[in-house]
Amino acid sequence: MIVSMARAAILVTTLPILWACGAAWAQNQAVAGSSATPPAPAAPGFVGSNACKTCHPDIFLNFYKNAHYKSIASGKEPPERTGCEGCHGPGQAHVAARGGKSTIPHAFSLMQPKQVLDTCLGCHANDFNRANIRRSEHTLNGIACTSCHSIHHSPTPKYLLAKQQRDLCYSCHGNIRAQFDMPSKHRVNEGFMECSDCHNPHGAFAPTWGMGQKPRMIEQALGNEDACLKCHVDKRGPFVYEHPSVAIEGCEICHTPHGSMNAKLLRRPVVFTLCLECHNGGGSGTRNQGVDIQSARHNLLDPKFQFCTACHVRIHGSNADEYFLR
Amino acid sequence: MGRRLLLLLATIGVLEAQQVVAPTPEQVGSARGDNVGDYNITQSFELGYRFKDVFGDEGMYRSAVDMGNGLRLLSSSFSINSKDGHGHYFDEITLNTIGLGNDNYQAAILRIQKNRLYRYDMTWRLNAYFVPGLTVAGGEHLEDTIRRIQDHDLTLLPQSHYRFHLGYSRNTENGPALTTAQEFDASGVGFPVFENVKRQWNEFRVGADLDFAGFRLTLQRRWDFYKDDTPLSSDGVQVSPEPGDQSVLQQFQRSQPVHGSNPGWLGNLFTKRRLWGVNARLTYNSGTGNFALDELALGIGMFGTAASRQIAVGGDANRPDLAGDFSVSLYPSERLTVVNNTSISSDRIDGQSSYTEADDGLDLGTTIYFRYLADRLVTNSTDVNYRVNDWFGIYGGYHYSDRLVSTIEGQGLPAFANSFSSSLYQVSNHENAGAVGLRLRPLKPLTINLDGEKGRASYPLTPISASDYHTINGRVMYRLKNLQLSTSYKQYYNLNPPMSFSNFSSHSRSYNANASWTPRSWFALDASYSKQHLDTLDGLAFFSALTPLSASQLQTGFSSLYISNIHSGNMGVRLALGKRADLYAGYTITKDTGDGRSAAAPPGATPLQTLLDSVQTFPLTYHSPLARLSIRIAPKIRWNAGWQYYDYAEQFNLLGYDQNFHAHIGYTSVLWSF
Structure with missing residues (x-):
């Protein structure tokens, strides 16, 4: 077992690392000299993130700390997947109208939960841990991505959550919050654990230990346990x-x-x-x-x-x- | 404006957490950080001293709270970001910690990444786990262990069409514990014995994602190895506390190493198109566990004669496990989503154990035991989600499960040829469940969700498993920028059909209301109330002697009634005093009023009825006020101090044990950023 594991590990790890290094070198060569300031796109309707910066500097000045900044830094993504317009859609009409939410193609605060979901899943659909999002309890109850994630004002270091994770979950699941007040409990309030250690808020695969696909939203251990x-x-x-x-x-x-x-x-x-x-x-x-x-x-x-x-x-x-x- | 909004969000976030007095959540320094070259750096550290003063049962305090004295790095936060997204070796490093130094709850979260090249995530956690000699174990089981958990994940080429994943996780538990060993006589007591817990689990993962033709293929290979090398030994000479029982455990030692592994595969294929999507997953794991047990016990038996016992066990257990999921999603219109999911799992556990025992020098021989437990589960669910208009949506689902549990029990005596015998049992259960729900949004800030589910299982595995059940859920939420109100109701009723002595029913209901109000940037209020009701009733069958000298007889006329009514309240107020100080005061109470009785059992009842009555309800109050002051003494430095009080009070001392305690917890700290 150990030998087969070691052999497989060496093969499977060494080759990708070599491949990754080569690919990264090539990518660095490609982007070397390119500026983080995105060029104005040639596609119709798109104005580029620079245009957005003019009126929304409070968002743009810290945007380099945002995970979505990768789309700008890359310099390779098409306009519909780059920077502000990657999520909000082409901004020409918004600029021409000198602002206004109704002129933003994807103004998230005006969108239906399913529209929000579709927009975010345009890039994030393929992630393995979101494979069941369409039938998750959250989706069925109209909880969209922006109900939990704050793209521009997240106080958390990871996942762009609108609040610290436990506060976010407690804000709807007050009865669960009460259970964590009890004398015998898992140490979530103390910071040792997080809700997502056991739950997948994006929906989970059917549990192998319960009838009727219950309990739902449980992030299984890797052996489906x-x-x-x-x-x-x-x-x-x-x-x-x-x-x-x-x-x-x-x-x-x-x-x-x-x-x-x-x-x-x-x-x-x-x-x-x-x-x-x-x-x-x-x-x-x-x-x-x-x-x-x-x-x-x-x-x-x-x-x-x-x-x-x-x-x-x-x-x-x-x-x-x-x-x-x- | 953005910064004020950020502060507002942070403030609301602070208030909604169940309060632990430290670390201090108030921020200090600029959220924008300092620029160094092409990078921006933000960092803060909170260094402080905790102190505690405990009265009453310190063991129960450690089980429920477990904050100790000493100097701590209560929290720290560090982040460095490349400003143009083209850092030389990295574009982002974030490191957040809590409790480092000596807290019983410690954690560190690290992320390092360079765009397009790699992303590394690490989580490290430590929990000092303490279980006192609890009433549930007759005051005998005690654990004082430390659990350390770490996870490492490295993704290469995270933005590419082909990504590679490497991972490593480790979980260890070490420390002393007291457990019990039942020796010499089948009806003897469990003697306390010492346990030196040594458990270790390591997992290695290798995987890749490949995007092609609109599909994503994910493959992962994993290996994990588990070792439990916990030895047990005498906890001194132990004398039976039972009157009339002369048992003494004079010497004891037991080694019982278990070494196992769970190598596995995972494959997943996913695609999403404009009108449809498919996800298919298959996993296979083959768990094994190899074990041995060597035990020697010497002492005096129940009737005062010398007694010895030697046990040797060896064998292995295996668990091949296959699971698969197949989901088809259809999006025929903007308003409609239909998802059908089929899942199968097959879990087979077979184990063989060679058991040899010698009592008082008499070799009882070797028995080979074989056990097989298989669980085959097939489920299918269809969920339909339809948005009628902008303010009204409905959804419904039908779920079907078919489970077959097979058991083979066999045993043989190697000393006798052809002595092997076995029995096969099979249990088949089918469950049908339907769910329907609706969501309303009559006003932009107002959302209303209602749903219910009704299910019926033909042959549940245990008397308390879901059989004929229904759930009802309701939630109303009103959200404005500075005001959030919500209330919810949840109900779960289950009724099992009468079988032999059993007729189980359970009813649980929970009511909840929350309010968060931040009328000004300097004032915020958060309050919540929750009531959770549970009553269960089950038929009992057990043996008991009605008088001390009579033989035990089967008792069937009794029932296990349990009633719990838990009221939970939580309130917090935050005040910003000028621009320098922040004051937070909070209060949490959890109170189980039971069924309202004033005594554990009514006077005059028989001893058996008294025993059963005394565990029907468990009234208990657990409450905790706290206060925290945080003063900004310089633009980047804060001084903080806080106090929290815990009071745990059982109304009836369960089974005669008094575990009540109260404790004062305090801290003072300096939080600075630079």
Whole structure:
């Protein structure tokens, strides 16, 4: 395995790097001497970003820090993909009218969400993590790109978000914000995590652990697993003795992922009720005859049997014991 | 104008976060930075000292808050940008950090890129993870570990038609922990044992994107390697706390290394045309885990006789996993989008384990266990999204899922020929769900969204899985430049059909209201309220002895009722005092009122009913006021100080454990930019 990995890695990495260096040298030669000031385009209706700078210096003066400045710096993009007009459309009518939103072909504040989406996806459609944006919950509910991204006034270092990511999400998902106020929670407010560690706001592929393509908007771990396993790798397995409910239904069968009033993000304040709600012989289970009922040796009134995980320590999966004792 | 708008946006952003007293969010220095040659540089650092004072259960404090004393680089921000987009080695470097030094939550985010040539992104995070001896584990499971996570991604030729990706991720967890080991007797206690957690996960990624003929092909190859070399050993001599149980664990050691890997492939083909689009994805991963376990326990058994136990286990587990998605999107008109998605996944886990045990010197022999768990899932969904006019849109969807879970359980005794036996079980579940929603925008700042979903599953896997369920969601939002009002309602009801002892039902409802108001650049107010209700009812079946000396009997007449009513409030006020000082005051409260009862269990109930009643509800109040003052003492320097108070108060001490605490957290810092 190691040898094959190393061989493949060397081949797959060395060749692209050499190719990249060659291509970059060629590109640098091509753009050497070119100025960042974009030339006025020859295409009809386009006036070039210099014309925009005259009236919008507050936007243009800092625009070199914007990811979209690449289109100007490149010097190779066609007018309809360059600078201001790359997003807002040809500016000749706007200039001729001496301003006014209605003369801007793509004035985002006047556009319908789908129009905004189409405009942005004109360049960003092909990115793998946006492959499901057309059927995402956000799109279905009229949340367009500009609902979350601020192209000209972003306070974030990456992704041009309109606010810090958690604030952005909280501004609509107030109930989730309340869950992160609870004593047991993932450390989003402390800055250790971000919502996008687990969620893909652009829409996600169907989860492999839930029926009905639920939960939605979850950014899966690379093995198509529950997002929790990106960090909690020790719960990943494979195990000889999987806990079927965990492997098939996912972590949420026992845990609430954002925050909980109960320890360890559990759905119940004590473990035995959590376990007994499934292990009561009811339901189908993987053996057709109901989920196993607890052992007759257990006496629930004995405190040691109230702490199920004090003995069943490997509750997420075990290699040595079918009852998860080691 | 632009700068004022930026400040306004930043201000709103500050207020909408759940508050943690530090780092200080106020800005200092010029947003435009300083020009050096062909580059522009902005940077700021906040260096400060945190202090804490905790009363009550410090373990629970560390679990819920975990801010410590000491000097910190509370936050830093650095960016350098090429002004013409043609830097020699790079066009952009940004580095942002929080908590470096000694905070229990630390992070650094770095990006370096040169247009057209490369882009490198790095994220590094550290979390000191502390779990006290919690009530859920009888006060015995404790963890004090540090988790470090890092991700590196390098993209070559990011603006080209062919891009190459290299990636590396690492996740480690190290530190001491206490766990439990159940030894000697099948009904014995779990003895506390020491665990030295050593886990490590490394992932390597290589991939490429290729654009051709309007398609984008993405290929990725990845390898990850997992190692868990956590040893367990005696935590001193442990005596059973059970009356009448003479068990003593005198010596204990267990090694249980697990080494595994998950190599995988990902391929994706995407295209978007004017009237249609297609996305196809296929992934394959082949996880393996090789393990061994060597355990020795010596001591005294439940009835006072010398006891020993030796266990040796070895084997491996495998998980080939295949998943594919195929989406077709149609855009027949400007107003209509139709997306059909079909997903398949096949997850097969098979493992073999050789288990050998010797109790009190008696060799019980070796058993070979075999387990196979397969999950085949096919889903198809169709979503239709139609905009009727500029202020009204509707959407609907139909989702179908077909899942087959197969289990094979087998075992054999090598000492006996032809002793291998196995059983096969299969469970098939079909779910049909329909969803419909509408969105209204009667006024430009006003949006209204309503949607609902109804689903039914034929044979859910567990008694609490989604069976006959519906959801209702509603959201109203009113947004102006300096005022945002929103309210939402969410409902999820699930009812499982009666089966044996089970008849599960759950109802969850959440109500939420938020307001953010920034009437002046020097004043901002943010407030929110949320109520989350949950009630569940499930039939129980368990064993219990009704009197101390009687044998356990099956109990079936009881139910597991759980009622939670959580009220959450959050308010923050920001005042800019002149041009020099910013004052922020905030308050957060989360209160579970349970079902309103005043005692965990009514007096006079039987011991069993008392136990079940005492866990039906968990009233708890957790609140935290805070105040922060930030003073600009020079154009590029601010001095900051803040205080935050945490109070955690359970109304009923769950299972007799008192975990309540209150704590004062403070900090003072200097924030400067240069």
